Amino acid sequence: MDIVITYVNGLDPEWQKEYEKHTNVPILEKRFRDRGTLRYLFRGIEKNMPFIRKVHLVVARESQVPEWINRDEVNVVFHRDIIPAEYLPGFNSNLIEMHLHRIKDLDEEYLYFNDDIFPIAKCEPTDFFRNGKGVIGISSHLFVMNTFKQICHRSDRMARLALGIKPTFGFLRPQHTCSPMLKSECEKLYKTIEPQIKASLTRVRSKENITQYLFTNYLYLQGKIVNERQSKKHFSAAVTFDCQLYSFIKNPTRKLVCINDVKLNQKRYAKMRTMLLLAFEEKFPIKSKFEL
Numbered sequence: 537m538d539i540v541i542t543y544v545n546g547l548d549p550e551w552q553k554e555y556e557k558h559t560n561v562p563i564l565e566k567r568f569r570d571r572g573t574l575r576y577l578f579r580g581i582e583k584n585m586p587f588i589r590k591v592h593l594v595v596a597r598e599s600q601v602p603e604w605i606n607r608d609e610v611n612v613v614f615h616r617d618i619i620p621a622e623y624l625p626g627f628n629s630n631l632i633e634m635h636l637h638r639i640k641d642l643d644e645e646y647l648y649f650n651d652d653i654f655p656i657a658k659c660e661p662t663d664f665f666r667n668g669k670g671v672i673g674i675s676s677h678l679f680v681m682n683t684f685k686q687i688c689h690r691s692d693r694m695a696r697l698a699l700g701i702k703p704t705f706g707f708l709r710p711q712h713t714c715s716p717m718l719k720s721e722c723e724k725l726y727k728t729i730e731p732q733i734k735a736s737l738t739r740v741r742s743k744e745n746i747t748q749y750l751f752t753n754y755l756y757l758q759g760k761i762v763n764e765r766q767s768k769k770h771f772s773a774a775v776t777f778d779c780q781l782y783s784f785i786k787n788p789t790r791k792l793v794c795i796n797d798v799k800l801n802q803k804r805y806a807k808m809r810t811m812l813l814l815a816f817e818e819k820f821p822i823k824s825k826f827e828l
Contacts, residue, residue, distance in 0.1 A: 537589060537647065537664070538645070538647070540594060542629065542632055542648075543595050544596065548599050551597065554597075558627075558739060573654075573795075576654060578591070581826075582826065583820065584657060584658050585659050587660075591609070591611065591826065594632060596615050596625065597614060597615075619635045628740050628741050630746060633648070634736075637722035637723055637751075644719050646716075646719065648748065653792060655791065656785060656793045657767075657790070663767065664716050665716055669759075669762050670761050673710065673764060674710050674711070674761060691748075691753065692704075692750075692753050694732055694746055694750050696753075709749060710749050711765055714766070721754065725754050733750075768792035769784060769792070770793075771795050785812075785816060785819050786819060
């Protein structure tokens with residue numbers, strides 16, 4: 537079992553210049569800011585997920601690779617290694633997610649992590665895969681109220697199209713956590729509806745995109761997902777007291793934690809970041825093999 541992590545450091549001046557050159561969209565600083573917590577994701581993997589075979593870090597360019605990354609232990613993957621040249625440079629997670637299965641030497645079973653999800657307590661392989669099936673919670677939704685849900689709805693329809701299943705009024709949406717993927721199934725799906733996938737690809741986010749839920753829903757509709765929620769706690773930092781987050785990191789009651797800070801203003805974000813780094817350093821004080 538492998539782990540794939542996508543990472544963007546929006547403070548990188550080279551990345552910023554490229555973004556401004558190729559898009560007409562203002563940089564969403566709150567979405568791309570770097571909290572400095574990536575190293576603790578790696579420490580959490582080493583301590584709490586020792587069964588992982590290899591970790592792949594997907595970044596846009598060389599300047600995006602943290603200077604502390606040990607490349608003998610981390611497979612650094614550039615966008616150009618997996619995404620067709622006509623879509624580069626890309627600044628859209630949906631674009632990147634459509635091509636993760638193309639990573640060289642990727643295991644058949646892999647977990648896709650965003651960099652805001654951390655293994656905070658001991659995990660077992662069966663938390664994520666059982667008898668060749670991924671483990672994740674899947675829920676049904678009826679109403680398409682905003683752009684994100686429109687994308688989720690489109691992704692569900694594409695998964696059904698690939699399987700020859702009639703689309704429904706509603707849509708399936710997986711739990712927001714690390715996503716279990718099967719490489720061979722992702723490859724097969726991509727080939728089956730490649731024209732539709734390519735038609736959805738854009739350099740920046742668009743309502744025409746398809747999300748990574750395409751792959752999860754495709755597995756679920758074939759009976760290759762165990763519909764069971766992973767042990768994860770979600771914190772929206774905008775409505776969470778620092779003391780609550782600090783306490784959970786120190787004494788977690790779930791195996792995974794997701795920390796979302798997109799809605800914080802800069803002053804509140806700076807305060808939360810200081811607390812978060814302190815809590816993670818106390819939780820994971822020992823440097824991992826993934827660090828120099």
